[in-house]
Amino acid sequence: MMTNGLFVISALAFGLALIALVAVVITSRRQAELIERQQQRLLMLTETASEVLALREQFKQQPELSVKPDFAQQQVVAQLQQQVAQLNDEQQQLQQRLQEVAEQDPGSKLYQRAAKLVASGARVDELMQECDLPQAEAELLISLHKKGA
16 A cells, blocks of 8 residues: 555656656757857858958958948948948847756756767666666657657
């Protein structure tokens, strides 16, 4: 009688731990994907703005090629400079967000490390040893990674 109750409680606790693990992994993946997409967008915009500003500097250095910029050109340059400043601000915000994600509770750091190990091809026994995970959790992480890949 008593062992059945302990078994049920243990099974419930294990189930809740697995659900929490899955939630942490899914949330971490979504945040990482979102941040990665934002960084790619920022990189593209920064490269474009840098190219335009480099062209502007090139024209400044070669007076025979330059023409006195008209009002529309000056506005475009001003907008590009504003966009570059805005991109720099967004990049700093993303870096802060990455730092916040990295500083989340210590339990999620353990699972983030385990997820990195799984992505690099770690086996169940390696996960158990490196991250001090039970076998069932290590197997779950590996199976989640295989489904996601």
